[in-house]
Amino acid sequence: xxxxxxxxxxxxxxxxxxxxxxxxxxxxxxxxxxxxxxxxxxxxxxxxxxxxxxxxxxxxxxxxxxxxxxxxxxxxxxxxxxxxxxxxxxxxxxxxxxxxxxxxxxxxxxxxxxxxxxxxxxxxxxxxxxxxxxxxxxxxxxxxxxxxxxxxxxxxxxxxxxxxxxxxxxxxxxxxxxxxxxxxxxxxxxxxxxxxxxxxxxxxxxxxxxxxxxxxxxxxxxxxxxxxxxxxxxxxxxxxxxxxxxxxxxxxxxxxxxxxxxxxxxxxxxxxxxxxxxxxxxxxxxxxxxxxxxxxxxxxxxxxxxxxxxxxxxxxxxxxxxxxxxxxxxxxxxxxxxxxxxxxxxxxxxxxxxxxxxxxxxxxxxxxxxxxxxxxxxxxxxxxxxxxxx
Numbered sequence: 299x300x301x302x303x304x305x306x307x308x309x310x311x312x313x314x315x316x317x318x319x320x321x322x323x324x325x326x327x328x329x330x331x332x333x334x335x336x337x338x339x340x341x342x343x344x345x346x347x348x349x350x351x352x353x354x355x356x357x358x359x360x361x362x363x364x365x366x367x368x369x370x371x372x373x374x375x376x377x378x379x380x381x382x383x384x385x386x387x388x389x390x391x392x393x394x395x396x397x398x399x400x401x402x403x404x405x406x407x408x409x410x411x412x413x414x415x416x417x418x419x420x421x422x423x424x425x426x427x428x429x430x431x432x433x434x435x436x437x438x439x440x441x442x443x444x445x446x447x448x449x450x451x452x453x454x455x456x457x458x459x460x461x462x463x464x465x466x467x468x469x470x471x472x473x474x475x476x477x478x479x480x481x482x483x484x485x486x487x488x489x490x491x492x493x494x495x496x497x498x499x500x501x502x503x504x505x506x507x508x509x510x511x512x513x514x515x516x517x518x519x520x521x522x523x524x525x526x527x528x529x530x531x532x533x534x535x536x537x538x539x540x541x542x543x544x545x546x547x548x549x550x551x552x553x554x555x556x557x558x559x560x561x562x563x564x565x566x567x568x569x570x571x572x573x574x575x576x577x578x579x580x581x582x583x584x585x586x587x588x589x590x591x592x593x594x595x596x597x598x599x600x601x602x603x604x605x606x607x608x609x610x611x612x613x614x615x616x617x618x619x620x621x622x623x624x625x626x627x628x629x630x631x632x633x634x635x636x637x638x639x640x641x642x643x644x645x646x647x648x649x650x651x652x653x654x655x656x657x658x659x660x661x662x663x664x665x666x667x668x669x670x671x672x673x674x675x676x677x678x679x680x681x682x683x684x685x686x687x688x
Contacts, residue, residue: 323420324361328392328429334410336402339515340439342505343402347410351388358384365424387423391415401519406436442509444517447498450475453482453523458622459530460489460584464523466496474512477504487584492525527625531590533580535682538621542629547573549633550595550616557638557657563604570600571614575683577670582678589619594669596683599658603651610651613665614639614658 331350336343362383381389393413402408410432419425450469457463464485468475479499488494498519500508508515532538538546551571558565577594584590594615603610617637622630639647639657647668648657659665662683670679 323424323426324358325426325428326358326362326387328412328414328427329432332394332410332432334396334408334432334434336408336434336436336438338402338439338502339442339505339509341401341403341444341517342515343400343404343406343436343439344502345396345399345402345408345434345436347394347396349388349394354388355382355384362387362423362425365422383423387419387425391419391423392427402436402439404436404439404441408434408436410434440509443514445474445514446518447475447478447480447516448496448518448521451480451496453496455488455523455525455528457488457528459525459528460487461531461590462486462488462490462492462525462528464488464494474508474514477508478516488525490525490528490530493522494525495520495522529622529624529630531584532621532623532629533591535576535578535593535680537623537627538629539627542631546593546595546618546631549631550597550636553616553636553638554597554599554614561657563654567602567604568599569602569609570598572598572600574598575681577666577679577681577683579670579673579677579679582676591620592673592677593618593621596662596665601656603654605652605654608651610656612649612656612658612660613662615665615669617669 331354333348333350334345335348336345338344359382364383364386379386391414394410395413397409397411398406399408412429412431414427414429416427419427447468450472452467452469454465454467455462456465464482466480466482468478468480470476477500481497481499483495483497484492485494498516500516500519505515535543551573554571555568558568562568574596576596579592579594581590594617597614597616599612599614601610602608615638618631618633619635619637620632624630639659641648641657645668647659648655649660650656659668673679
């Protein structure tokens with residue numbers, strides 16, 4: 299009998315040593331501490347999870363120990379933060395999330411998925427985690443009528459592509475709309491072909507008010523709109539119809555001839571004005587303050603200088619900014635706001651032959667280097683001028 303009692307005592311001591319030296323293992327069932335709740339209205343339900351942390355810690359405060367031999371860092375961290383081993387295990391090894399949590403309807407299935415550090419848990423705490431995905435079939439949402447808030451909203455676009463803005467105008471005479479606001483995922487710097495998503499925003503409290511007061515809630519919360527058929531900035535010379543280009547060429551020539559009539563001592567000395575091509579500049583960053591596009595129409599001028607009397611040739615430009623086109627391709631050019639060579643305080647776009655001054659450039663290279671090269675960092679450019687060295 300004494301021998302049996304002795305063996306029982308030895309077994310008890312060995313068991314205690316086994317448990318407190320990290321050689322034992324505790325199994326923890328995580329699922330029993332997790333609950334999923336879905337609230338709200340059918341099609342607008344929201345799911346949330348609750349892990350009963352308090353009960354877990356109470357249940358395992360004396361059962362979970364840190365394996366100090368293998369995880370001195372974990373033990374030190376627990377001491378530093380004043381956390382029990384059970385709390386450390388939860389914070390460092392147990393993670394979870396719902397596969398979906400919003401816009402839920404009765405009949406939907408919500409799944410909570412665990413993402414736990416099994417090996418770390420076993421190594422640091424001598425704990426085996428027991429868990430499985432938790433599925434919750436939604437059935438508790440209240441049934442209410444639905445309405446489409448976008449039936450009472452006007453979404454309009456204004457501006458010139460690619461600098462179009464969106465305006466959202468709700469009809470607040472519709473009483474339900476007092477509880478809803480709207481936002482767009484992008485509301486400016488739009489171009490033809492862009493699609494935006496407008497979202498109807500409603501708080502939970504306002505949704506409750508709608509349901510109580512009108513017996514309905516929004517059934518749709520997002521709608522897409524496409525920018526289309528708006529005027530756009532021409533970004534290629536080929537986009538300018540031939541009849542419009544003829545008008546631009548003719549206008550540029552008339553601008554130069556008008557200058558000759560007003561400024562030359564002997565306008566009759568003008569021999570020829572020949573259009574030789576253009577430089578077309580497009581801003582690399584379309585969110586501009588100055589011109590987005592510039593079309594430099596270049597003319598070769600032939601004339602006779604009075605004194606000393608000699609033939610001369612030089613180059614003149616007329617620049618048109620921001621040519622636009624409508625959906626049908628019809629172009630609009632602001633002929634009243636064109637730019638021509640001029641002398642300023644810090645710039646000179648003229649030269650002299652004898653005592654006679656001419657606005658323009660003696661060579662095509664000089665025109666290019668003065669008008670185009672300084673803008674190359676800001677603008678992309680193309681040229682239709684043949685035999686140009688640039």
